[in-house]
Amino acid sequence: MIGKGKSIAHTGASMAYGWNQEKDAEIVFSQHLAGETPEQITEEFKIIQEQNARCTNNTLSFVLSPTPEEGKRLNKEQLKELTERFVKEMHLKEQQAIAFVHRDRAHTHVHLYANRIGFDGRAYNDSFIGKRSQLAAENVAKEMGLTTVREVQLEKELDSIHLRMEIMSIHHKVMNDRSPKTLDGYIKSMKAEEVKVVPCINKANRLQGFRFEYRGQSFKASEVHRSMSGGKIIGQLSQNRGVGTQITGGNSVQLLGKTVEMSANLAASLAKNALKKVMSRAIDTGIGY
Structure with missing residues (x-):
């Protein structure tokens, strides 16, 4: 109560x-x-x-x-x-x-x-x-x-954790089984699994990330899991298109049939994730040794 x-x-x-x-x-x-x-x-x-x-x-x-x-x-x-x-x-x-x-x-x-x-x-x-x-x-x-109110809060927290785990599981399933190559493809595939992916557009009309709506609740991508940030999702979609092929052009990305500019933070995150992957490949192939 x-x-x-x-x-x-x-x-x-x-x-x-x-x-x-x-x-x-x-x-x-x-x-x-x-x-x-x-x-x-x-x-x-x-x-x-x-x-x-x-x-x-x-x-x-x-x-x-x-x-x-x-x-x-x-x-x-x-x-x-x-x-x-x-x-x-x-x-x-x-x-x-x-x-x-x-x-x-x-x-x-x-x-x-x-x-x-x-x-x-x-x-x-x-x-x-x-x-x-x-x-x-x-x-x-x-x-x-x-x-009691504490029991209500605990129940809500546990329910939230369960839903976030389900969203992450669906995300991995979509990425591994369907290998979408575009944001539109990813959004469509997630929708088929009853997860709505909502692009977050700031006041400057720039894409700054995503929210996930599932079973009546809404979470920021970072709330679901840090591996599901906007930069990492876009980076993984680029990988699905093939090594060296990007879904972005400079600081823009194709979304819902339109070219949308990315926020500075999202662009920086995407560049950082891409650099990590390049360095990882270099180490794996023995470059620098």
């Missing part, structure tokens, strides 16, 4: 959004309040907030988001318990507060609004409110056996 929090000044607008019936909002938690409409609740907040006119961001807004899978199975009572535990973790039991659940997306989430001003006129300390919200949500998730 992920928790986000901040202090806001637009109490009425936020309250109206949370209570928007078009989003099938459902109240799951309320304390120290009697109102039955957004306007009534806002007025109750304002009565207390008038005791501390110096505080402008006088409402606390939180969003509690279980994972999509867990959100689907959590019922109203469980979401109420989740919210109550969060309120306790944030030391907000003495503040006016109301919470709504939104199921308008595939991702169920709870909007919680609490009056930052207490009945004694003091403002709740909102220092590091964002970080504290994350920690409180993590504690609640552990208590209720839900997935």
Whole structure:
């Protein structure tokens, strides 16, 4: 579960959004309040907030988001318990507060609004409110056996590693089995394996590298693997055309039926990789010995 929090000044607008019936909002938690409409609740907040006119961001807004899978199975009572535990973790039991659940997306989430001003006129300390919200949500998730934000991040990281390994494997398969000789041929072959290769063109209209889109995620070439930089891909395509035959002309390259200039960095990378290959061939053939 992920928790986000901040202090806001637009109490009425936020309250109206949370209570928007078009989003099938459902109240799951309320304390120290009697109102039955957004306007009534806002007025109750304002009565207390008038005791501390110096505080402008006088409402606390939180969003509690279980994972999509867990959100689907959590019922109203469980979401109420989740919210109550969060309120306790944030030391907000003495503040006016109301919470709504939104199921308008595939991702169920709870909007919680609490009056930052207490009945004694003091403002709740909102220092590091964002970080504290994350920690409180993590504690609640552990208590209720839900997935924590760290577990979500780890799962995403592992999924990212797996996808990058798949992209690299497909890249090697295309290069070894199909031996494309042009960038267009390479892009077409990768697309046939469900990997979209996206040329990165900078503001000067120069090619500076590539991105790979696969199964809903996008990675820079260097994020997939350092062996898949733009210079190395172009260099390998040149090798496929035959020794001494290049797919580039000076600092330009043929791409999608057009001649595209390469960025200085990409051109330098390509030249560096070519020099390494020349030196390697020289050593292999005994030149200099």
